[in-house]
Amino acid sequence: MAATSSSSTPSPSTFPFEYHVFLSFCGEDTRRGFTDHLYQELSRSGIHAFRDSEGLEKGKNIEELFGVIERSEIFIPILSNNYAHSTWCLKEIEKIVRVVGEGENVRILPVFHKIEPKHVRHQTGPFGAAFKMHRKSRQVEVQTLNEWREALRKVADRSGYESEKMFDGHEAPLVNLIAQRVVRELKICQRKVAEHPVGVESRAQDIIKKLQFDSKDAKMVGIRGMGGLGKTTVASAIYNKIYRWFESHCFIEGIREEYPIGQKGLVGLQRELVSKMSRVHKEISHTSEGTAMLRSIYGNKRVLIVLDDVDSVEQVRAVAEKQEWFHPGSRVIITTRDEGVINALHDWEKHKISVPLMQLDENESLELFSWHAFTANSPADGYEELSLEIVRALDGLPFAIETFASSLYNNKDRKDWNETINTLRGTLLDDGIYQRLKPSYDRLRNRDERSIFLDAACFFSGIDEKAARYTWEACGFSSRLSLKALLDKSLIKINHDGKLEMHHLLRETGRRIVEEEPGRGPEHRSRLWKQQEIMNVLEERTGTNIIEGISLSDDKKEMITVKASGFASMNKLRLLMINGVHLKGGYMTMPQHIKWLQWHGCPLKSLPRDFHLNDVAALDLSYSDITEVQGGNKDLAGIRERLTLRRKLTETGFQSLKFLDLTACNQLKVTPDISAFPGLEKLVLDCCDNLVKVHDSIANLKNLKVLSMSSCRKLTELPDCISHLTSLKLLNLENCLSIERLPDSLLKKIAW
Incomplete structure (x- = not known):
């Protein structure tokens, strides 16, 4: 095979490892049992495994199997009673030992399936009987038999897994343990594909062929099809198989929802891509600035980018408009429902292909x-x-x-x-x-499950799962059991970032159910999310106690002004999202039993004094102008003034507040005194650009489990008292580049 230059794109045949794992096993012992279960679990974990029933056509010789072994990184021989009776298996194990002896980054993880390691090491028991059979047959030379014996001895001397001595002989937890070990060994950043990836492998392989890895040019492939076809799943499978062939790689999921058209959405998409590709958080003020950053990244190395669920050509143009931006050998994969998005990318005309994703047969x-x-x-x-x-x-x-x-x-x-x-x-x-x-x-079993389903469909897709769970608990719902029921029925999912996800078809189903509730006007529906309907209800003050939730956002990216008095009659309002909204007038008439308040871009310097928040369980004020209280130690008094009606916060309690999100509140220099929130369990202060200090009062949050302050670039230190957070399970300081040391008390706690 001709040598390829360092700038050319590697192919499966030239990349050192085509397979993450090679499974060596005796088919009659374990093919339909342990081996099949392990193979499926490895696949679910995003691991590309080889077993002889896949990848080689019948009739291929042992030399071709040896080629697969040479292109594998980890070997799992499943040593069972009849393993040594198979000369094929013995040839495999001898080749594996040779390959491992020659390579630096390959390893063996033996499984002793219903057999003791000593039988393998010394060729006794069933292994001894097998070698007697081979000697009597005289079909195998003595030297070959000795080589097989030595290979088995070396394998048996390695630390492995004895199926009968682990988990009381139960195979399922052992399979999970081995898969987890492989993930750790490989240090992979695989995407979860599907619990049962039926039809995914063949579709992924077909599209990989269309990526034309024999070409040095940068290429683009668009995967198109209707919603629910599994485009994201197939793209994830492709990504898992090929990302290690590139110097840098990135998968951006859910672009249609997360990064809508408009300057703000496109800049957000660019910022996300720059951050993932460069591992550095950078501020981007305009799309032209983001384009320049991305071009500098693309031009220097071979990259793989997957842009998932794109619904406008502008989204692609913001991050991958021209083929000439990319280093030779780079690949861009797009998933979309609209073929027009791919067709409109004229600068990729000679280097792109559109692939329809076929439905399952x-x-x-x-x-x-x-x-x-x-x-x-x-x-x-x-x-x-x-x-x-x-x-x-x-x-x-x-x-x-x-x-x-x-x-x-x-x-x-x-x-x-x-x-x-x-x-x-x-x-x-x-x-x-x-x-x-x-x-x-x-067919949902009860009111709680139905209410949670409709809440998720109308408001909570993309919301932190903890915030939603705390909210539902405050509403009196059986949140743990109900959410589990919805997860089990595939009606809702929790992504790797801990956010709730609901397929758009299910979300639209839920919203249509709400729209079909009895009553002629929106004031007679339980949940409102359409801006004009909400504005009419507020302006005409026709709200009723039927309304449980409202989601009002500035669709045109302009501040919306509404009168607080418009909410006066909504006595049962429990969920309120007012992103980019300015509430005008006094707040005394606002509903008093709100459980979840999301107010992104709150234009106020402090929360209104007369806003009833005593029942709120989750409060999200991200991207707001909330400021620190001037005057040093007056922080506590100031916060209490903001968050109380007539009495101090310590008197009213705020016992329900468990989740507080102040992401990107860039006016904050010091974290507020939040000691009066005794029940707080999760505090998020990510991307607060001007935050320099954490107030000592944080030590009073005895129930705090999660404290996240990622990308607070001016934060220089943490107070010693942070070690007093006895319930803390996660402290996130990612990209807090100015922190030079952690408190000794915290380091001792971590070491303990």
């Missing part, structure tokens, strides 16, 4: 459905036809299949199955996905 759909409904790869006996009918109605849409299957999990009531089928029949085109997903809501 009937067999794949049935397998995916079965995993989620029966935890098996095929339907339970007696449910084959029912499962097939549901799968056909869902027409290969993975997310809808997962949702419906999860709603029927462990449910053998045929009436429920027939009701699901009846719902799916006939009206699919007229009612669309709403009619397919609403039964999942209808």
Whole structure:
């Protein structure tokens, strides 16, 4: 094979490791049991593993298998009773030992499956019987037998896993333990793909071929298709397989929602990409500035960028407009519902390709459905036809299949199955996905689950899971059990950042359920999120005690001014989002039982004195102009004046407040005195650019579990009393570049 220059893009055949893990095993012993379970768990953990049933076609010789071994990084021989009876297995293990002996970054993690290491080491027991058989057959030379014996001895001398002595012989926890070990060994930054990635591997491989790794040019591939097809899942699988071939890599998920069109959204997208690619947080004031930064990053090294769920060409132009920006060998992957986004990128004309993501075929759909409904790869006996009918109605849409299957999990009531089928029949085109997903809501067990589902659909997608959980607890909901039920039914997810996620189809389903509540006008609905409807209700003061939640944001990125008196009649309002809103007038008439308040961009220097916040459990004032209290030790008095109605905060208690977010409150120089929030469990002070000091009163927060102050670049030290936070589990100081030392008391606590 011809040598390639350092600037060319590596391919699977030239990169040192094509596979993270090579599984060596005796098929008759473990193929359908332990080996299959381990392979699936490795795949779920984003690990590219090889087993001889995949990757090599029947009829290939041992030399080609040796080639796979040479391109693998970690070897897991599963040594079982009949392992040594297989000359194929013995050839594998001898080759593995040789490869490990020659390489610096390869290793062996042996599993002794229902066999003792001494039998492998000394070739006794079943291994002794196997070698007697090989000697009597006289089909293997003595020298080869000795080489196999030596290889087995070396493997048995390594620290491994004895299946019978761990977890009382239960295999599931052992499989999880091995997968976790591999993740640590590889130090990988894999994305979670799917619990049951049916059909993902073949689609990912097809698209990888279209990335044309034999070309030195920078290339772009667009993955297009309707919502719910699994574009993000396939893109994640591709990313996991190829990211190590690049000098820098980044996956930006959910761009459509997280970075909407407009200067603010595009700058945010650029800032996120710069931060992930350079590992440095940089302020960007305009898209032209962000473009210059990104071009300097792209031009110097081979990069991989995945832009997920793009809905406008402007989003791509902000970060990857021209092919000439990129170093040779770079790759850009886009997922989108709109093929027009890809077509509009004229500067990539000769270096891009648009790939439609195909729906699952009937067999794949049935397998995916079965995993989620029966935890098996095929339907339970007696449910084959029912499962097939549901799968056909869902027409290969993975997310809808997962949702419906999860709603029927462990449910053998045929009436429920027939009701699901009846719902799916006939009206699919007229009612669309709403009619397919609403039964999942209808079958929720109680008011708490339904309320939490609707709250998430209308307000909490993208919200910190802890903030939502504290809010629901304050509302009197069984938040832990209800949220678990929604997670189990795939109606909601928690991402790797701890944020709640809900598929847009489910979110729209929930919102339509609210819009169909009895009553003619918006004032008769439980939740409001459309700006004009909210403005009409507030201006006309037609609010009622039916309204439980309001989400009012400045869609045009301009401050909205509304009268606080417009909320007067909303006695049951518990959720309030007023981002970019200026409340005019006195606050005495504001609802008194708000549990969650998000007020991003609050224009006030301090919270209104007459705002009833005694019941609030989660308070988010990110990106606001809240200032420190002038006058040194007067902090406590000032904060109490801001957050009380008529009495001092210590007298009213604020016992319900558990979550406080002051992200990017850049007027803060000193953290406020928050000792009067005794129940606070999570405090977020990320990206407070001018924060230089942490007030000593923080030591009084005995219930604080999470303290996050990432990217507070002017913060120079922490007070010694921070070690008094007896409940603290997470202290995040990432990118706090001015902190030169931590308090000795804290270091001692960490060491302990």
